[in-house]
Amino acid sequence: MTTEDLRADLVALGIEAGSLVMVHASLRRIGLGRADFGPGGAEVLLDALDDAVGPDGTLTMVLGTDYPMDWVYDHPPEARAALLAGSPPFDHRDAPVLPEVGWLAESFRRRPGTLVSDNPSGRFGARGARAAELMADQPWHDYYGSGSPLQKLCDWGGKVLRLGANPDTVTALHYAEYLAHLPDKKRTRWDYVLAGADGAPEHRWIDCLDDSEGIVDWPGEDYFALILKAYLRLGRHREGRVGKAQSELLDAADYVAFGARWMEENLGS
Numbered sequence: 080m081t082t083e084d085l086r087a088d089l090v091a092l093g094i095e096a097g098s099l100v101m102v103h104a105s106l107r108r109i110g111l112g113r114a115d116f117g118p119g120g121a122e123v124l125l126d127a128l129d130d131a132v133g134p135d136g137t138l139t140m141v142l143g144t145d146y147p148m149d150w151v152y153d154h155p156p157e158a159r160a161a162l163l164a165g166s167p168p169f170d171h172r173d174a175p176v177l178p179e180v181g182w183l184a185e186s187f188r189r190r191p192g193t194l195v196s197d198n199p200s201g202r203f204g205a206r207g208a209r210a211a212e213l214m215a216d217q218p219w220h221d222y223y224g225s226g227s228p229l230q231k232l233c234d235w236g237g238k239v240l241r242l243g244a245n246p247d248t249v250t251a252l253h254y255a256e257y258l259a260h261l262p263d264k265k266r267t268r269w270d271y272v273l274a275g276a277d278g279a280p281e282h283r284w285i286d287c288l289d290d291s292e293g294i295v296d297w298p299g300e301d302y303f304a305l306i307l308k309a310y311l312r313l314g315r316h317r318e319g320r321v322g323k324a325q326s327e328l329l330d331a332a333d334y335v336a337f338g339a340r341w342m343e344e345n346l347g348s
Contacts, residue, residue: 143179145178152270246304295346
């Protein structure tokens, strides 16, 4: 499996030169995992993605943060500043990605030319023609809501590319959580130690919808997965194989609008 093979698969799926694409992928399902392909599979896929969108295109991925002090969230917010005192400050440029996001995202973060947003909870990476514009002015609070890279993805005609990824991983649906008219959405707070303007560590916190446990109590299957299954049944997407992976290409704005309606109809009762 070569970069050219994968580029051809991506183009056949509908990836066009100059497009803006948010990527969710499983290297293993594509056939680029270490067990099947050996080291370097992530770079082969990233080369193919770069080639497919071309110099006028833009790629983005959610990165998250592997924050070593996340044990502090077991304690009430008013106690966290004291508990975090003395811990090393978070550096958005160097911090590894959230482990469950995967090695592809970490390789993307490390790739020369990738820009990384500075919000530790809603950290994105982007590369390409509109990367700086996409990352600019991300809200500190409600980082997946209005003004976020997710809103820009929708407003700019972006696509969501799923390459064998799990069905509950489409990050764009977090923007739908903000758009959905639902009563009593659950909120949460994240606390960090960051490097201040003078380089000294400072405690800062982020207020946002609960994007880890869900914005409402929901006893069934993960609603992100249910929304994807319902949307795919409509047939408004492109599908095919990239490498060995069953893959889909979704219009971000259409998918987010569908997701917001689904949430209102199913989570509001």
